[in-house]
Amino acid sequence: MARYRVGLETRERILSATRRLLAEVGIEGVTLKAITAQARVGAGSFYNLFASKDDAVFEVIREAIEAVDPDPAGAGTDTLDDLVDAFVAFMTGSSPIARIYLQLAGRGLTDAAIAARVLRSHRRRVERFADAWQREEPGLTEAEAVARAEVMLGALTGLGMTALIDPGFDMRGHARQLLPSHRAVGSPPMG
Amino acid sequence: MARYRVGLETRERILSATRRLLAEVGIEGVTLKAITAQARVGAGSFYNLFASKDDAVFEVIREAIEAVDPDPAGAGTDTLDDLVDAFVAFMTGSSPIARIYLQLAGRGLTDAAIAARVLRSHRRRVERFADAWQREEPGLTEAEAVARAEVMLGALTGLGMTALIDPGFDMRGHARQLLPSHRAVGSPPMG
DNA sequence: TACATCTTGGAGTGTCCGCTCCATTTCTGC
DNA sequence: GCAGAAATGGAGCGGACACTCCAAGATGTA
Numbered sequence: 170m171a172r173y174r175v176g177l178e179t180r181e182r183i184l185s186a187t188r189r190l191l192a193e194v195g196i197e198g199v200t201l202k203a204i205t206a207q208a209r210v211g212a213g214s215f216y217n218l219f220a221s222k223d224d225a226v227f228e229v230i231r232e233a234i235e236a237v238d239p240d241p242a243g244a245g246t247d248t249l250d251d252l253v254d255a256f257v258a259f260m261t262g263s264s265p266i267a268r269i270y271l272q273l274a275g276r277g278l279t280d281a282a283i284a285a286r287v288l289r290s291h292r293r294r295v296e297r298f299a300d301a302w303q304r305e306e307p308g309l310t311e312a313e314a315v316a317r318a319e320v321m322l323g324a325l326t327g328l329g330m331t332a333l334i335d336p337g338f339d340m341r342g343h344a345r346q347l348l349p350s351h352r353a354v355g356s357p358p359m360g
Numbered sequence: 361m362a363r364y365r366v367g368l369e370t371r372e373r374i375l376s377a378t379r380r381l382l383a384e385v386g387i388e389g390v391t392l393k394a395i396t397a398q399a400r401v402g403a404g405s406f407y408n409l410f411a412s413k414d415d416a417v418f419e420v421i422r423e424a425i426e427a428v429d430p431d432p433a434g435a436g437t438d439t440l441d442d443l444v445d446a447f448v449a450f451m452t453g454s455s456p457i458a459r460i461y462l463q464l465a466g467r468g469l470t471d472a473a474i475a476a477r478v479l480r481s482h483r484r485r486v487e488r489f490a491d492a493w494q495r496e497e498p499g500l501t502e503a504e505a506v507a508r509a510e511v512m513l514g515a516l517t518g519l520g521m522t523a524l525i526d527p528g529f530d531m532r533g534h535a536r537q538l539l540p541s542h543r544a545v546g547s548p549p550m551g
Numbered sequence: 552t553a554c555a556t557c558t559t560g561g562a563g564t565g566t567c568c569g570c571t572c573c574a575t576t577t578c579t580g581c
Numbered sequence: 582g583c584a585g586a587a588a589t590g591g592a593g594c595g596g597a598c599a600c601t602c603c604a605a606g607a608t609g610t611a
Binding site: 288 | 383384385386387388389459462463465466467468469470471475478479482507508510511513514515516517518519521522524525526533534537538
Binding site: 363364365366367391392393403404406407412413 | 567568569570571572573577578579
């Protein structure tokens with residue numbers, strides 16, 4: 170395992186290559202050959218630093234799942250606007266991680282281990298959104314707030330998917346419709 | 361290609377096995393060996409009926425993409441309630457096709473050919489939902505109706521994904537919040 | 552500088568994949 | 582019932598995959 174400076178640098182280069190490849194060709198498309206070529210290392214160097222290909226892939230996946238959660242500093246105080254903005258920024262930003270996260274969600278449909286991880290992070294997010302809903306509309310019961318959070322997150326996920334498949338899609342404009350200020354019937358939703 | 365009765369039956373058995381496997385183990389998990397074992401045929405029989413493994417897989421995929429569209433008979437007359445109900449039924453029904461469809465959406469993030477197909481079917485559905493919105497609320501401009509349809513479909517897709525990952529999730533209850541009758545602030549969304 | 556330890560590339564290994572090939576059996580129209 | 586076409590199973594092929602092994606070189610410590 171990495172102990173010298175060069176080893177640690179190589180490790181980072183490998184993770185970075187893995188991250189890029191995961192976003193571009195998908196979990197199943199990532200091969201050891203592609204990783205080592207992209208990172209410009211031999212297979213021996215790779216296995217000097219990682220126990221297996223999946224070891225590197227899962228490290229990036231863990232990072233992707235964590236990254237969906239907006240800035241933890243805001244927890245307990247952020248508004249719905251903040252949360253929606255953060256989610257939209259995450260999805261439409263240039264980082265490959267959002268793309269990896271959405272692939273993972275799809276993959277959770279057939280892989281129980283991934284499903285459990287995705288679900289856990291989803292529930293944490295629902296809680297955070299529900300809290301914000303109650304702060305915004307104090308009359309809501311907790312169940313109502315959770316239900317609204319669930320729908321809001323579902324919509325954000327779905328819109329995010331469309332945005333990543335269709336580059337011309339205006340996710341931010343569409344996401345605004347989800348905010349309470351748009352609940353009044355007839356307010357213009359911005360194409 | 362199949363000309364005799366037994367050949368056509370074998371063909372159906374293979375497609376059925378492929379469908380089941382796609383839902384259970386995912387697109388990348390489907391192997392020829394698994395298909396032929398599940399369908400109880402030899403590799404030679406398979407290739408007597410299909411040009412390649414992907415030939416069978418794509419046939420099932422095409423079917424999955426088509427199936428997301430609700431009953432074509434209703435086009436031009438169905439209400440938002442109808443459309444949401446049909447989508448929820450599709451997602452929560454016992455057919456493996458919904459599971460395949462959502463995997464495909466995720467796969468569209470890295471596969472341009474699949475992305476194009478998914479996007480095309482998505483746009484068709486948006487149009488249909490937008491029409492229903494305008495019928496429900498005649499005051500809406502077309503752009504507004506399309507924007508609402510986009511958000512509604514995004515939410516349905518996101519909720520569907522949660523429902524398929526978390527068997528206890530009440531998709532129908534949550535989906536009701538998306539209907540115009542729930543737009544009045546404070547109406548109970550049903551946990 | 553001297554030396555132990557870590558790092559490196561890449562040839563080589565076993566496994567699994569999609570697919571071919573073909574001798575044998577089954578089917579169907581006449 | 583016969584002939585020609587279709588259907589069948591499975592051994593085997595070439596290639597891609599993750600991973601091993603190791604001789605040679607780079608690095609850090611005292």
